Amino acid sequence: MPEPSIPADVGASPRRWSIFLALLAVGLIFSYARVLDAPFVHDDLYQIRDQPRIRAAVAGQTGMLSLLVPAVDRRRPLPDFTFALNYLIFGDGPRSFHLVNLGLHFLNVILLLGLVQRMARTLVGGDPPFWPLAAGALLWAFQPVHTQAVTYAVQRGTLLCACFSLAALRLWIAAGDHRRGRSVMLYFASAVAAGLALLSKESAASLPLLVVLWEWLDPRSSRRRRAVISAAVLMLGLIGVALLRHFTGDEVSVYSHRYGLLPQRLLSQPLVLWHYLSLLALPHPSRLALEVAPSYATSLFSPLTTVPALAGVILLVAAGVALARRRSLIGFGVLFFFIALIPESGLWPIALRADHRLYLPSSALLVGLGAAALNIRRLPTALVVAAALVLLCSLSAIRNRAWASEGALWRDTVAKAPDYYPNWQNLAGVYMRERRLGAALVAIDRVRALNPYNYRVLLAQASIYLTVNRLEWYRALRPGGGAACGAARIDSTTDATAALAMAECEAEEGRRDSALDYEARSARLDPNGTFLVWFAAWDLAAAGQRQT
Numbered sequence: 001m002p003e004p005s006i007p008a009d010v011g012a013s014p015r016r017w018s019i020f021l022a023l024l025a026v027g028l029i030f031s032y033a034r035v036l037d038a039p040f041v042h043d044d045l046y047q048i049r050d051q052p053r054i055r056a057a058v059a060g061q062t063g064m065l066s067l068l069v070p071a072v073d074r075r076r077p078l079p080d081f082t083f084a085l086n087y088l089i090f091g092d093g094p095r096s097f098h099l100v101n102l103g104l105h106f107l108n109v110i111l112l113l114g115l116v117q118r119m120a121r122t123l124v125g126g127d128p129p130f131w132p133l134a135a136g137a138l139l140w141a142f143q144p145v146h147t148q149a150v151t152y153a154v155q156r157g158t159l160l161c162a163c164f165s166l167a168a169l170r171l172w173i174a175a176g177d178h179r180r181g182r183s184v185m186l187y188f189a190s191a192v193a194a195g196l197a198l199l200s201k202e203s204a205a206s207l208p209l210l211v212v213l214w215e216w217l218d219p220r221s222s223r224r225r226r227a228v229i230s231a232a233v234l235m236l237g238l239i240g241v242a243l244l245r246h247f248t249g250d251e252v253s254v255y256s257h258r259y260g261l262l263p264q265r266l267l268s269q270p271l272v273l274w275h276y277l278s279l280l281a282l283p284h285p286s287r288l289a290l291e292v293a294p295s296y297a298t299s300l301f302s303p304l305t306t307v308p309a310l311a312g313v314i315l316l317v318a319a320g321v322a323l324a325r326r327r328s329l330i331g332f333g334v335l336f337f338f339i340a341l342i343p344e345s346g347l348w349p350i351a352l353r354a355d356h357r358l359y360l361p362s363s364a365l366l367v368g369l370g371a372a373a374l375n376i377r378r379l380p381t382a383l384v385v386a387a388a389l390v391l392l393c394s395l396s397a398i399r400n401r402a403w404a405s406e407g408a409l410w411r412d413t414v415a416k417a418p419d420y421y422p423n424w425q426n427l428a429g430v431y432m433r434e435r436r437l438g439a440a441l442v443a444i445d446r447v448r449a450l451n452p453y454n455y456r457v458l459l460a461q462a463s464i465y466l467t468v469n470r471l472e473w474y475r476a477l478r479p480g481g482g483a484a485c486g487a488a489r490i491d492s493t494t495d496a497t498a499a500l501a502m503a504e505c506e507a508e509e510g511r512r513d514s515a516l517d518y519e520a521r522s523a524r525l526d527p528n529g530t531f532l533v534w535f536a537a538w539d540l541a542a543a544g545q546r547q548t
Helices: 014-035 043-049 052-058 064-068 077-090 094-124 130-141 144-151 153-175 180-200 202-217 223-259 262-281 306-325 329-340 361-374 379-403 406-416 421-433 437-450 455-467 471-475 482-491 496-508 512-525 530-542
Strands: none
Touching (some): 043 153, 052 064, 144 153, 153 202, 202 329, 329 361, 421 437
16 A cells, blocks of 8 residues: 555645755755865875876876776776866866766655655655655755765765666666657666776676566566566676676685675674664764774674674564565665675675675665655644755765864764774875874884884885984885785785885795886876885885896
8 A cells, every 4th residue: 555645735736846956955055165165185195196108198188088998906986087077177176076966866865855756746646745755866866965965075986876776777667758759768778877987997787686576566567577677687686796707806806805794794794784774773973983893793792793784684674675665765765775895795805894785775765754754734743854855964064174174084984983903004195295204113013013014104104204213213124024914915016005015025035126117016006106116116225136
């Protein structure tokens, strides 16, 4: 049975859309105005500002369209292309990058509202009420959790993926309203949008499953159609997994040691999912951080919360299925949430959790919850939703203070995860770029206390000692030692700093030719890392390995 709803005469109109867009614009300006001039931070620096492919295209050394060609080491070509356009049209300043991201977020909210309106119209058999769905879309728009996806320039891939995913679903649903000729065009357009989503971020791989979910809910879809589409999606999935394994097997083996083995990652997912849901329910800035220490489950009983978390997820999915059978937007939103998170839920060796991964998965869930709240049709409920929107805007603005500078971001991150050494490592890097060498050494000492054999930190500390001409301290810090050199060797095929550390290790062992090979590899992997390359060359020369 369809959900009870407000009568159809309160549906969408140009006036209501105008009010909605005005509220959306005011809320986003209030939430994000302070970070429009924020500098590039962390991954922005080497994936945007210092990215050789982007720089070469902007300088005319390579064609702009070459950025759109995907490769094993370049799986998100569409964001790179838009970054290059940013440079060509607006120059090097980060302001234009933030404005484009905010504009994409604005567009995504509109696409989301249009999508859920169309879904609701199909499910309930009439025009849905406008304001309940609009309020749900605003709840999603102003979520403080999404500041990482919107403010962090390098997360444009997340925004573009959501944009084209929402468009693909909307076009797919619209195709069911038309006869064969027009529907074929709409299905083709949906496939193109899905392809663009996949070129933006790999998480778009969940789109076929979302299409299957819709087909099972769509009252217009026949049993045969559902079976055919489900079989096609299963076949595509198997082919995709085989191709992924073939082209990225080496990369998976390299990164598994850093991000946990597959069984650990999968066992940890119920805990991660409940953490995500808690962030959506209580998105206070004190609970949001760029990097957090991973905590993996090693068995069903370690930690003890693993089994209860798994049982809770199963119950939520069952509730979503039960509600979806009643053609409920909440049921669709619950299932949408879990399905959209699948590509980043432990199958691939990446960080265990990240706030930006909630961007698309939370969309249908929050709209469904917001619409259900306002469908109660009581004044206090409407006031509570309005107050929640104001509160979310305020919390987003507060959270964005941490993104105002790179130093502020890492100090905030260190305060929230003080025992996670990469955060101190990144803070040390900020201080080094700011030439605050004393503060950098304090941060590096903290890293070494947490991870004594970290080759990156040994190199950073050694470079500071070189800068202040403390050569005796520098020589005592050479990254020799099995643990540091062993870790560097694992990463040296893909990481310039690791290759540089291996040059140090080989030089210490007197293997001159091998040291020079690793130094050359470091230069190839990071052509812009001139200081580090100079550092390696200086060290090899000082050690008597070659003349400079």
